[in-house]
Amino acid sequence: MDGLEERMLTLRREIRVASAAGDHARVRSLRAELRQVERTWEEAINPPPAPPAPVREHVHQALTLLGVPAAAKTIVAVDESFFSGTITNAKLTSLRRDEERSFRSSPNSRPYYLCAALSAERLSPVRGVLAVSTWPLHRRIIGPLSPRTDLLTSTIRIAEHLQRLTRAGESPLGGFRLLTAMAQNIPGAVADFGPADPDRVITAARAELAVHEEKDQQHRKAVAERAASQLAEVNQLFGAGLRTASTA
Amino acid sequence: MSRLDALRGPSPPVDHNARSIAALAANPACHRRAVLDAAGIDKGKVVQHLGHPMQFGQSPFALIRSRQFKAIVKESGGAHLLRLLRELLGLAVEEAGYRDVEDVDEHAGRALLRKHTEQLLRSAAENRGDAATIVDHPLLKLNVAGYDVYLEPDVIAFQAQGKFHVVVIKTFAIIDDQAETAKVSAAAREAAVYVHALRVLFEQLRLDPQRVSHDIVLVCPENFRNFPTARLVDVRHQLEVLRRQLERLARIDTILDTLPPDLSLDLMMDGDTPTRSAAELGAAVSGIPARYAPECLSVCELAYFCRAEAKACGSLEALGRAVRDDLGGIESVSTVVNLATGAAVPSDDQVAVTERLRYARRIHGEVVA
Numbered sequence: 083m084d085g086l087e088e089r090m091l092t093l094r095r096e097i098r099v100a101s102a103a104g105d106h107a108r109v110r111s112l113r114a115e116l117r118q119v120e121r122t123w124e125e126a127i128n129p130p131p132a133p134p135a136p137v138r139e140h141v142h143q144a145l146t147l148l149g150v151p152a153a154a155k156t157i158v159a160v161d162e163s164f165f166s167g168t169i170t171n172a173k174l175t176s177l178r179r180d181e182e183r184s185f186r187s188s189p190n191s192r193p194y195y196l197c198a199a200l201s202a203e204r205l206s207p208v209r210g211v212l213a214v215s216t217w218p219l220h221r222r223i224i225g226p227l228s229p230r231t232d233l234l235t236s237t238i239r240i241a242e243h244l245q246r247l248t249r250a251g252e253s254p255l256g257g258f259r260l261l262t263a264m265a266q267n268i269p270g271a272v273a274d275f276g277p278a279d280p281d282r283v284i285t286a287a288r289a290e291l292a293v294h295e296e297k298d299q300q301h302r303k304a305v306a307e308r309a310a311s312q313l314a315e316v317n318q319l320f321g322a323g324l325r326t327a328s329t330a
Numbered sequence: 331m332s333r334l335d336a337l338r339g340p341s342p343p344v345d346h347n348a349r350s351i352a353a354l355a356a357n358p359a360c361h362r363r364a365v366l367d368a369a370g371i372d373k374g375k376v377v378q379h380l381g382h383p384m385q386f387g388q389s390p391f392a393l394i395r396s397r398q399f400k401a402i403v404k405e406s407g408g409a410h411l412l413r414l415l416r417e418l419l420g421l422a423v424e425e426a427g428y429r430d431v432e433d434v435d436e437h438a439g440r441a442l443l444r445k446h447t448e449q450l451l452r453s454a455a456e457n458r459g460d461a462a463t464i465v466d467h468p469l470l471k472l473n474v475a476g477y478d479v480y481l482e483p484d485v486i487a488f489q490a491q492g493k494f495h496v497v498v499i500k501t502f503a504i505i506d507d508q509a510e511t512a513k514v515s516a517a518a519r520e521a522a523v524y525v526h527a528l529r530v531l532f533e534q535l536r537l538d539p540q541r542v543s544h545d546i547v548l549v550c551p552e553n554f555r556n557f558p559t560a561r562l563v564d565v566r567h568q569l570e571v572l573r574r575q576l577e578r579l580a581r582i583d584t585i586l587d588t589l590p591p592d593l594s595l596d597l598m599m600d601g602d603t604p605t606r607s608a609a610e611l612g613a614a615v616s617g618i619p620a621r622y623a624p625e626c627l628s629v630c631e632l633a634y635f636c637r638a639e640a641k642a643c644g645s646l647e648a649l650g651r652a653v654r655d656d657l658g659g660i661e662s663v664s665t666v667v668n669l670a671t672g673a674a675v676p677s678d679d680q681v682a683v684t685e686r687l688r689y690a691r692r693i694h695g696e697v698v699a
Binding site (some may be wrong): 201 | 410424
């Protein structure tokens with residue numbers, strides 16, 4: 083820092099001398115050097131922000147917290163409440179297609195891919211719902227009961243995450259707001275006004291989950307077996323259907 | 331070629347939707363609308379050519395808001411809807427299945443979607459164990475005056491007690507348990523169309539049509555928040571009106587018989603530009619009797635044309651149904667003015683009305699003086 087400032091002083095002095103002597107070419111080159119040094123000095127004072135982590139990292143982080151396939155809107159909400167909140171809906175729209183293109187050009191070269199949830203009926207990609215390729219196939223199948231069990235599961239996981247944060251001495255307001263919003267449709271999870279209580283939410287969600295979970299799991303696993311035997315690897319990740327066939 | 335096709339000319343027919351069927355039922359005495367709708371004529375183009383275009387379209391803000399609110403109600407497998415159905419209909423916790431008809435294929439045609447809707451509803455109706463409580467994006471078909479109309483209700487919900495309910499999602503607010511009557515009845519009229527179409531489908535599937543409930547579930551935002559709340563609305567009355575109206579549409583021949591045989595409403599389109607003279611077309615449209623009321627402005631494309639017509643001939647209808655009924659038996663505004671000012675002598679049946687008019691005029695005179 084001190085060295086830079088000294089260099090700036092020297093350069094200014096040399097410019098004055100050179101311009102008094104009428105050596106215009108030297109003045110120009112000295113000026114250029116001075117600007118360069120000034121820029122380095124400014125960057126040393128306030129360094130430029132580190133480039134943000136790629137969107138897919140954020141989405142992966144949010145999905146790992148949720149533990150189930152999720153719609154873009156939920157992913158954005160989780161990222162906003164617990165992480166940096168840099169992803170927007172617009173950034174998510176092309177993500178799945180980019181991932182599919184990357185997988186097709188060199189399969190399995192990345193540690194994970196953000197892929198599609200598959201509809202139980204046709205094994206086609208469910209619109210707007212994202213999942214992680216490292217999850218077992220049955221977790222990415224969406225049967226008739228799956229939207230409900232997935233909501234209950236993800237609510238429990240959010241509540242558990244909030245418990246961990248509270249124990250560590252943090253209480254993220256946005257996180258509690260998200261939990262309240264998710265829990266308001268689970269019977270007995272929210273008492274009245276004010277933020278939801280994670281313990282209470284977990285108890286209520288587990289009670290309802292116990293009703294649906296077994297049937298849902300059976301159905302998902304049966305469909306997953308069918309998918310594993312019928313579909314090529316790329317279609318197991320990104321879905322079978324007219325669209326996939328036409329982009330193939 | 332049927333008489334209606336001849337009326338329309340070579341242009342393709344315009345499809346009905348639940349709104350237009352409901353609007354038809356709202357003003358059943360209007361022959362003009364009945365004929366034009368039955369013939370599938372593009373009313374928007376006709377009035378544009380006649381120089382009375384619709385002044386306002388649907389607001390883009392309202393459309394976006396409606397889309398957003400529907401997305402909120404349906405998100406996470408209809409989580410809000412499930413809560414509301416549990417509160418409202420006592421749906422059991424076990425019933426939580428969510429089926430999206432559009433899951434078949436993103437680019438499926440209407441016929442395929444309708445077939446899939448049919449399969450889903452049949453399997454939901456025939457075996458109770460089937461987990462299809464909420465059917466999203468269903469597609470129904472209804473035959474209106476010889477044409478197949480495709481209808482897309484918001485959601486159909488299936489209740490454990492064995493009854494299907496049509497769910498209608500609207501964006502007007504319910505504030506302190508109250509909503510605007512006009513909007514609720516418009517929603518009820520629209521929902522009645524879906525209930526009717528669903529009952530027709532059940533009959534075709536040889537299921538009991540009474541399993542489609544006449545109570546619809548109306549989902550609206552609560553107290554200015556975007557938080558959904560729901561009420562049951564009984565649409566038996568609207569269903570009855572609709573049924574009678576559809577029957578009448580089938581007998582549209584009787585109206586056609588009263589019209590001149592060579593009447594044509596063809597715009598004679600050359601690409602996108604109509605070539606027929608506006609005066610000629612106007613005369614043809616005027617040839618079909620209309621029944622204008624100010625309420626038409628919000629539902630009918632032809633309203634501005636009919637209003638101009640009603641004003642031009644000084645018809646009392648332009649002032650609304652209440653005024654027309656109050657001045658029963660008098661046809662035009664000028665007669666009313668003449669009677670009130672004493673410029674005309676009232677006939678026997680106009681004496682009572684005339685007395686009231688003159689009384690009102692005297693009071694008005696005293697107040698403004």
